[in-house]
Amino acid sequence: MSFRYVIGMAVLLGAGMAQAADKPVVGDATAGAAKAATCGACHGVDGNPASAQYPKLAGQGEAYVARQVDLMKTGKRQNAVMMGFIANMSVQDMHDIGAFYAAKTSLPGVADTKLVERGQALYRGGNADTRTPACMACHGPDGRGNPGAVYPQLGGQYADYTSAKLKAFRDGQGFSDDEHGKIMTTVAKPLTDADIAALASYIEGLHAAAAKTAEVAK
Structure with a gap:
């Protein structure tokens, strides 16, 4: 066996391993159903x-769910309660669970009618005075998010949960190693408590039908 042959095989093997490492993980919703039982x-x-107090995961993108679990597992997103459940999860487990929830449907919530006008204005148009961008630019007009860009679904999410997260982002408690978290820290910084209350309530009542009604009303 020649030296060149050995080197050539090593290069091919290394290339094959690199391709395997770069291959995206694809979740299995059926496997995820069993793995999500404790969730x-x-x-x-x-x-x-x-x-x-707990977020709705139904309809959330697979990649987003997997990413957030990984951030918590590695301590880049602090969540002491979750650690006990995810400490031994593999990347495949995370994607399987994500696929399971992605196949489910988030139940629509109801917005406070007193807050809809302000919440809708911020969600759809932002605030030019404070340079706050419209939420729908990333999360979609119906709040379904953008799975490809790993922007989460917001529509139907509980107002209490959304409000707590927006305040955390505003106060600089975003996820340390998540680019989207860093974006949200900047976006949420100018928001007042009243802004957050209106946005969170509007988002809870936001779903496809509500979004269509809002577009028609323009």
Whole structure:
């Protein structure tokens, strides 16, 4: 066996391993159903929790769910409660669970009618005075997000949860190693408590039908 042959095989093997490493992980919703069983205690069996303190995961993008679990597992997003459930999860596990929730449907919420006008204005038009961009630019007119760009679904999310997250971002408590988190820290900085309350309420009542109505009304 020649030296050149050995080197050539090593190069080919290395290239093959690199291609395998670069191959994107694809989730299996069926496998994810079993793996997400323990998640149901807080997030609901179908990703629609009974308590507003937990986020709705139903309809959330696979890549987004996997990314957030990874951030928490590595300590880049702090969540002490979650650590006990995700400490031993593999990347495949994260994507399988993400695929399971992506196949579910988020139950629509109801917005406070007193806050709809202000919330809608901020969500769809932003605030030029404070240079706050429109939320729908990234999260979509119906709040379904952008799975390809890993922007999360917001429509139907509990107002209490959204409000808490917006305040955390505004106060500089975003996710340390997440580019989208850094963007949100900047976006949320000018928001007042009243802005956040209006946005969070509007988002809870936001879904496809509500978005279509808003577009027609323009």
